Amino acid sequence: AKVAGERVSVLLEDPQSGGPELSSKSVVATHVQSVMATPIIGPRGLLGIIYADRFDAIERFDADDLDLLNAVSVHMGIAINTVINYERLQRQAQARSSFERFLPRQVVDQILRSPDEVRLGGVRQKVTALFADIRNFTTLSETSTPELIVNLLNQYFSMVSEIIFKHSGTLDKYIGDGLMALFGAPYASELDAIKAVRAAVEMQRAMVTFNERMRADNLPPIQIGIGVNTGPAIVGYIGSESRLDYTAIGDTVNTAARLESLAQPSQIVISENTMQSLDETFRVRSLGTERLKGKHVNLRILEVVWQ
Secondary structure (H helix, E strand, C coil): CHHHHHCCCEEECCHHHCCCCCCCHHHHHCCCCEEEEEEEEECCEEEEEEEEEECCCCCCCCHHHHHHHHHHHHHHHHHHHHHHHHHHHHHHHHHHHHHCCCCCHHHHHHHHHCHHHCCCEEEEEEEEEEEEEECCHHHHHHHCCHHHHHHHHHHHHHHHHHHHHHCCCEEEEEECCEEEEEECCCCCCCCHHHHHHHHHHHHHHHHHHHHHHHHHCCCCCCCEEEEEEEEEEEEEEEECCCCEEEEEECHHHHHHHHHHHHCCCCCEEEEHHHHCCCCCCCEEEEEEEECCCCCCCCEEEEEEECC
């Protein structure tokens, strides 16, 4: 108790007469003649105790023996702490590898730094949602082998995911041959809409090179339509206690999905809300107004000219 409570080494050269504060009943009952114990201490506290005793009344432990035991306990503490740190780093590396497939680095850092704060619930904040979908994918699937489709999708998703991360977006989810990305989550800024549209433009331009590579590999070229909308949404960890997804829900996200469904192959369709957040570096063309599914009023929509 003294070693554990006070984190000090103890040497009892005659525990039979050491007094109740130092000698336990078991030591007295077994006629132990000398005892020594040292704490194994790590950065976060007590890791364990090394205990040794002797029954020989002549060969008893002395101060030199205690020094040796202290040295052993120090090295053991270092070894145990090294193993603990290695396992912790391994777990963090595995977690980071999994999270970074979908989340930007700042979100991953937040999760690993404060895992206890990852819980159900969200906050209301302004975000820009981006949806992208491959056009004529059903026809492509009917005329191509499953192996070819999987190969094509893997290459496509790898390319566009890197573009989303490059512009500080969060890859929310893959939806069949489509995807959803968020800009402004978890940290909102005045540049979120600009980053989202820049990502959309880069995605469409990257498709030109992507399709050249597809043709060279005797794979069919593909085209994507993109929809972007800006507005308030509930952003956070949504799901159940056993499975959480970092996502956004609300009319802003639904409208972005509707805009994507209106986009023609190689087209970027944005809402007026998103357009108002852009700067003069973007060229846009009005597409008039559209009554979106589930909406009671017409919405002004625009096309981003990227070619």
